[in-house]
Amino acid sequence: MSQDTLERARSGDEQAFRELVEPHRHELRLHCYRILGSLSDAEDMVQETLVAAWRGLDGFAGRASLRAWLYRIATNRCLNALRAAGRRRPPEPKPAFDPPEPTRRSEVTWLQPYPDTLLDQIADRTPGPEARYQLREAVELAFIAGLQHLPPRQAATLVLRDVLGYPAGEVAAMLGTSTTAIKGTLQRARAQLRQHRPDPEQLTRPGSPQEQNLTQRFAEAFTNGDIDGIITLLTDDAWLNMPPAPHEYQGPAAIAGLLTVFGAWRGHRRLRLVATRANTQPAFGCYLTEVGQTAEHPAGLLVLTPRDDRIHTLTWFLGDNLPSLFGLPTTAN
Incomplete structure (x- = not known):
């Protein structure tokens, strides 16, 4: 200056x-x-x-x-x-399907990626000496x-x-x-x-081959509706969160229950994931295509928190405006 x-x-x-x-x-x-x-x-x-x-x-x-x-x-x-x-809480979204009872309800519903x-x-990425x-x-x-x-x-x-x-x-x-x-x-x-924070020593190094392999396997299982395949990628104490909805699900059984209900609601709709990154973690823009149509519509943004060789947290941010924040299309064909 x-x-x-x-x-x-x-x-x-x-x-x-x-x-x-x-x-x-x-x-x-x-x-x-x-x-x-x-x-x-x-x-x-x-x-x-x-x-x-x-x-x-x-x-x-x-x-x-x-x-x-x-x-x-x-x-x-x-x-x-x-x-x-x-705290300015965003309105709780009305789910398109009836979700199962969550493990707990979060107070931090305003969180964004x-x-x-x-x-x-x-x-300047260099922090101060202390x-x-x-x-x-x-x-x-x-x-x-x-x-x-x-x-x-x-x-x-x-x-x-x-x-x-x-x-x-x-x-x-x-x-x-x-x-x-x-x-x-x-x-x-x-x-x-x-x-309130997992041990950072256990988190997978961003961009590592281990993270890339885990991310690819998750994307394949998620788009194919392979719930068992998703569950095998999760830690035993894994969480699934959906801000701004307060619902939080912990453990394979609870998460599988939610994914089963979502899968039934999704039916034959095509689901596509577009890779991006949020908070230095692997993430995906989600897009759904109605049966008989070609236009894809945004369905939120998924952020994965890998721990070692599995996923500790799935955070599914809901909101149609999220793709634009990440330079992703708001609609696609």
Whole structure:
């Protein structure tokens, strides 16, 4: 950041302001996504952050970096939004078939996937020296879901300290509290996150031959309606989740029960999967074709969480708008 560009921006030069903030836009979106768990909410929050930065640029004294100043605004905007309206739950979708009773009902129904193509737009992937997570770990679906179970300030503190690696004193300044309070909040956040996240050491390395083989076998079984074939690929404690529906199914029997009902409803409709990646994990855009027709219609997005040589979690995100977020066709022939 040059002082000349900063001064031009302060004088009202919008082009100069864009030169200052555009290098940080993509990482700010990911930051907001981690705290909010929703890509659409994160997009809105980045816009609010940049508007607030434009209006408050005269207040930027330069004691911290511009990047840290933007993170401070974005973090507090996220926290203010959560305090003002509570968690904005999307409406629960009405299923096309009568699903079996779930193992449990999730409170985190706003969770959305994050396209890997957006991760490629982040220029600086190196966390600070005090970070505990690399980029891949800190965007995995289980990590993002785990953050949603934390109180918002705990989640923000953990992201700023353990993901971005900001020192405790700087995080305290960002959140308007003391270093001692930050240390206590971080300790509680770490302990609670461990309860909601699988052991990262057991997760399959992204892009490995093991992951590719498992993904291909799943796609073949799923499109062919081979429920037994799907079940053999799952861990004994596997979960199937369907945000924004709250239904969650654990274990082979419960998951097979849901897939059986879905298979009966699907009937002779053709199901096609289009490979993509979300949250550094293998994913598929789902398309259904009605009997006697050729047009394919979106049927959500499946994200796989592999563990060792099997699948620990199937997350079937429901929503017709998801393919467009991943650069996939909204309809196809």
